Amino acid sequence: MTRRNAFYAQAGGVTAVINASACGVIETAKRHRDRIGRVYAGRNGIIGALREELIDTYRESPSTIAALRHTPAAAFGSCRYVLKDIDENPAQYHRLIEVFKAHNIGYFFYNGGNGSANTSLRISQISEKMGYPIQAIHIPKTIDNDLILTDNSPGFGSVAKYVAVSIEEASRDLAAMCETSTKVFILEVMGRNAGWIAAAGGLAARQQGDPPQIILFPEIPFDRDHFIDHVRRNVLKHGFCSIVAAEGIHYRNGTPLTSSLQTDDLSHRQLGGVAPTLASMIKHSLEYRYHWAVADYLQRSARHIASATDVEQSYAVGAAAVEYAIDGENAVMVTIERGKGKRYSWTLGKAPLGKVTNVEKPLPRHFISGDGYGITDSAREYLLPLIQGEDYPPYNNGIPVYARLKLQQVPKKIVAGFET
Amino acid sequence: MTRRNAFYAQAGGVTAVINASACGVIETAKRHRDRIGRVYAGRNGIIGALREELIDTYRESPSTIAALRHTPAAAFGSCRYVLKDIDENPAQYHRLIEVFKAHNIGYFFYNGGNGSANTSLRISQISEKMGYPIQAIHIPKTIDNDLILTDNSPGFGSVAKYVAVSIEEASRDLAAMCETSTKVFILEVMGRNAGWIAAAGGLAARQQGDPPQIILFPEIPFDRDHFIDHVRRNVLKHGFCSIVAAEGIHYRNGTPLTSSLQTDDLSHRQLGGVAPTLASMIKHSLEYRYHWAVADYLQRSARHIASATDVEQSYAVGAAAVEYAIDGENAVMVTIERGKGKRYSWTLGKAPLGKVTNVEKPLPRHFISGDGYGITDSAREYLLPLIQGEDYPPYNNGIPVYARLKLQQVPKKIVAGFET
Numbered sequence: 091m092t093r094r095n096a097f098y099a100q101a102g103g104v105t106a107v108i109n110a111s112a113c114g115v116i117e118t119a120k121r122h123r124d125r126i127g128r129v130y131a132g133r134n135g136i137i138g139a140l141r142e143e144l145i146d147t148y149r150e151s152p153s154t155i156a157a158l159r160h161t162p163a164a165a166f167g168s169c170r171y172v173l174k175d176i177d178e179n180p181a182q183y184h185r186l187i188e189v190f191k192a193h194n195i196g197y198f199f200y201n202g203g204n205g206s207a208n209t210s211l212r213i214s215q216i217s218e219k220m221g222y223p224i225q226a227i228h229i230p231k232t233i234d235n236d237l238i239l240t241d242n243s244p245g246f247g248s249v250a251k252y253v254a255v256s257i258e259e260a261s262r263d264l265a266a267m268c269e270t271s272t273k274v275f276i277l278e279v280m281g282r283n284a285g286w287i288a289a290a291g292g293l294a295a296r297q298q299g300d301p302p303q304i305i306l307f308p309e310i311p312f313d314r315d316h317f318i319d320h321v322r323r324n325v326l327k328h329g330f331c332s333i334v335a336a337e338g339i340h341y342r343n344g345t346p347l348t349s350s351l352q353t354d355d356l357s358h359r360q361l362g363g364v365a366p367t368l369a370s371m372i373k374h375s376l377e378y379r380y381h382w383a384v385a386d387y388l389q390r391s392a393r394h395i396a397s398a399t400d401v402e403q404s405y406a407v408g409a410a411a412v413e414y415a416i417d418g419e420n421a422v423m424v425t426i427e428r429g430k431g432k433r434y435s436w437t438l439g440k441a442p443l444g445k446v447t448n449v450e451k452p453l454p455r456h457f458i459s460g461d462g463y464g465i466t467d468s469a470r471e472y473l474l475p476l477i478q479g480e481d482y483p484p485y486n487n488g489i490p491v492y493a494r495l496k497l498q499q500v501p502k503k504i505v506a507g508f509e510t
Numbered sequence: 511m512t513r514r515n516a517f518y519a520q521a522g523g524v525t526a527v528i529n530a531s532a533c534g535v536i537e538t539a540k541r542h543r544d545r546i547g548r549v550y551a552g553r554n555g556i557i558g559a560l561r562e563e564l565i566d567t568y569r570e571s572p573s574t575i576a577a578l579r580h581t582p583a584a585a586f587g588s589c590r591y592v593l594k595d596i597d598e599n600p601a602q603y604h605r606l607i608e609v610f611k612a613h614n615i616g617y618f619f620y621n622g623g624n625g626s627a628n629t630s631l632r633i634s635q636i637s638e639k640m641g642y643p644i645q646a647i648h649i650p651k652t653i654d655n656d657l658i659l660t661d662n663s664p665g666f667g668s669v670a671k672y673v674a675v676s677i678e679e680a681s682r683d684l685a686a687m688c689e690t691s692t693k694v695f696i697l698e699v700m701g702r703n704a705g706w707i708a709a710a711g712g713l714a715a716r717q718q719g720d721p722p723q724i725i726l727f728p729e730i731p732f733d734r735d736h737f738i739d740h741v742r743r744n745v746l747k748h749g750f751c752s753i754v755a756a757e758g759i760h761y762r763n764g765t766p767l768t769s770s771l772q773t774d775d776l777s778h779r780q781l782g783g784v785a786p787t788l789a790s791m792i793k794h795s796l797e798y799r800y801h802w803a804v805a806d807y808l809q810r811s812a813r814h815i816a817s818a819t820d821v822e823q824s825y826a827v828g829a830a831a832v833e834y835a836i837d838g839e840n841a842v843m844v845t846i847e848r849g850k851g852k853r854y855s856w857t858l859g860k861a862p863l864g865k866v867t868n869v870e871k872p873l874p875r876h877f878i879s880g881d882g883y884g885i886t887d888s889a890r891e892y893l894l895p896l897i898q899g900e901d902y903p904p905y906n907n908g909i910p911v912y913a914r915l916k917l918q919q920v921p922k923k924i925v926a927g928f929e930t
Contacts, residue, residue, distance in 0.1 A: 103687070137689065163679070163682035164687075167689055168686045170687070170691045171690050251909075255814050255909060258912070259812055259910075260808055262581075262582055262583035264807065265583065265587075266583040266585075267584075269587055270554065270589040271589075271590045294909060365804075366786070382804065383807060384802065385803060385808070387680040387684065387801050388676050388680055388697075388803050388805070390683065391679035392676070393679060394815055474908065477909070482900070487897075488817065489675060489716075489897070490678065
């Protein structure tokens with residue numbers, strides 16, 4: 091077999107552990123030097139390929155690459171950029187193949203969510219169509235946990251742990267203050283369409299009546315009167331009410347509780363501000379003192395409180411992608427498969443990309459309690475293994491030591507640029 | 511000497527480490543059983559004394575008391591409740607003495623900030639006036655770091671570490687996303703009058719140009735045009751701009767950037783919402799995509815990322831309070847004194863309460879850089895030692911194991927209740 095180079099890129103919203111997958115890809119590729127020449131990382135995802143901005147990851151020291159395992163966010167830059175359909179914009183695909191040819195790239199590893207699974211599929215299709223062989227392997231990543239055919243999506247477990255730990259701690263603050271001051275605390279977490287992240291807040295409640303007493307899911311239409319009544323009951327019973335709210339909650343008619351006018355290129359409404367909106371409803375109806383927090387980026391970059399299970403799985407899916415490529419696989423996503431036993435176990439598998447894309451995994455209704463404000467034992471059983479274990483980064487002078495990369499670019503070989 | 515009981519209570523906004531002080535008090539008192547009978551904790555601060563709601567801390571197991579060292583928030587409940595002047599409401603003080611007499615309380619330990627230092631002083635005054643001997647010792651605690659005559663206020667170091675780590679992580683998220691999406695991130699932190707907490711965000715910037723590129727201090731009047739221009743310059747230079755904003759920032763004329771109408775009993779304006787306000791200014795002027803987070807309670811309850819130095823000092827000030835009481839001290843606050851050497855060292859001392867109360871320690875101007883948007887080397891030198899070391903709580907099933915107390919109350923001895 092001839093030796094060919096690999097392209098690796100990171101896509102979409104980042105996570106605390108996506109670099110662990112990068113680490114898995116690079117370290118595993120280096121053990122297959124007979125088959126894989128070098129790993130080039132796209133600067134800012136697929137855009138790096140279009141612009142021929144390729145970072146030579148082999149110019150980084152082995153210790154820097156190893157440090158990726160404990161470094162949050164996307165070390166090579168990410169992008170929110172979706173390729174058009176092949177028929178709609180063939181030039182884009184011709185450009186990609188041109189760049190891949192110029193750099194002898196035969197392996198395409200794309201690390202992302204649904205959108206990038208779709209990109210990976212298209213790359214494998216155009217490769218066949220244009221007669222330039224590329225094996226495209228998708229490496230799953232999304233805090234949204236909405237990829238199907240995999241037990242979970244790497245990145246989710248760490249957000250889940252962050253949210254569970256944070257609401258546990260903040261609820262203790264609230265409980266201590268409630269006698270003379272704050273009676274309601276609201277933590278807003280990510281989750282536009284699915285309540286996976288909000289559900290993780292429920293893990294903090296280990297005994298009956300433990301906070302958070304209310305979780306608001308995008309899956310459950312928001313009913314203001316019912317909500318206010320539930321807050322009141324909890325304050326009367328416990329002295330306080332701790333709430334986790336997904337950013338995407340909305341009324342029965344689909345109107346979001348609040349939304350800014352800002353939209354991004356993917357036509358995602360940029361939400362945020364659900365927590366202060368809920369707080370002002372409570373203030374207006376019940377006159378309770380409140381506090382609210384919006385975790386935003388903190389939740390998905392919090393490598394300092396990452397789940398060890400998540401880190402391990404993230405590394406493993408990266409490593410497996412390389413092994414699958416070496417084995418000749420193409421157009422597949424690496425999957426995590428949960429063992430059948432009582433004790434949590436997992437192995438890796440693969441799923442054809444054609445089956446993965448354009449389908450989102452919803453939070454099952456039986457994971458949400460009857461009243462719509464909590465999680466069930468089934469949810470707990472599914473979620474708990476994903477937040478197991480701590481995997482602390484090294485510290486220096488009180489702050490984590492995260493990787494600083496050289497990000498040295500491979501000299502361009504194509505004269506023409508490309509407008510992205 | 512006769513054996514007398516001790517009263518201990520927690521006041522004001524809680525911290526990640528105030529319970530470490532409680533642990534220090536209780537464990538140390540137990541080593542002086544010849545002098546201190548039992549330690550009674552006030553349920554919800556001084557209110558517990560007024561209502562005769564005293565928790566017998568000796569009914570908790572030694573392992574529960576030990577676990578207080580790693581448990582955030584106020585385990586016995588806190589309060590926002592300020593005693594009136596003695597002349598204005600003598601009944602309040604008579605009631606306190608009545609309760610202390612009924613339970614043979616001779617030691618008063620109050621764990622809080624400026625307000626509770628004042629309460630401690632009044633207790634020692636009324637004790638003398640009424641001829642019932644009580645030694646009042648104030649144990650410093652406040653995330654605001656505004657107590658004078660002590661190197662720092664226990665609780666601050668852990669918030670500082672949380673803010674530094676969080677902005678480091680979120681800035682990496684931002685840097686990864688900025689090419690095609692978010693260009694500005696704003697983290698709102700606590701700090702009504704002083705920028706100590708916001709300043710701690712500057713510790714994340716270890717090399718020239720590192721984020722956060724902008725810190726907004728309450729000490730520096732907010733100038734919208736200048737700020738917007740600074741954001742623009744940073745985005746042009748670095749591709750993104752990471753911002754830490756204190757909740758208390760205001761315009762030159764004193765108008766806060768935003769404030770809700772909610773006020774608490776202490777006439778503190780309840781702020782919050784600076785981050786979204788700044789975000790909408792940026793959107794309006796520069797059309798950059800943004801993200802914002804409001805840390806709120808998360809920052810002061812984040813025991814999972816507490817500073818080991820802060821934990822150690824918090825325990826030590828609690829322990830010292832008991833030793834000072836045994837030594838006959840009265841009307842003093844335990845202080846932390848910084849050693850003179852290059853390497854950080856500290857010892858404990860004491861300051862007369864009369865000198866401590868009603869004076870707040872401002873962030874020195876020379877801690878803020880010339881342009882008003884960053885911290886200086888002097889600030890760094892002062893702050894860095896306070897966030898040193900990690901002191902992780904134990905975990906079970908992925909979540910920290912924090913103390914659960916029985917909180918058993920001592921039977922009341924006084925028939926009459928008291929309206930608080």
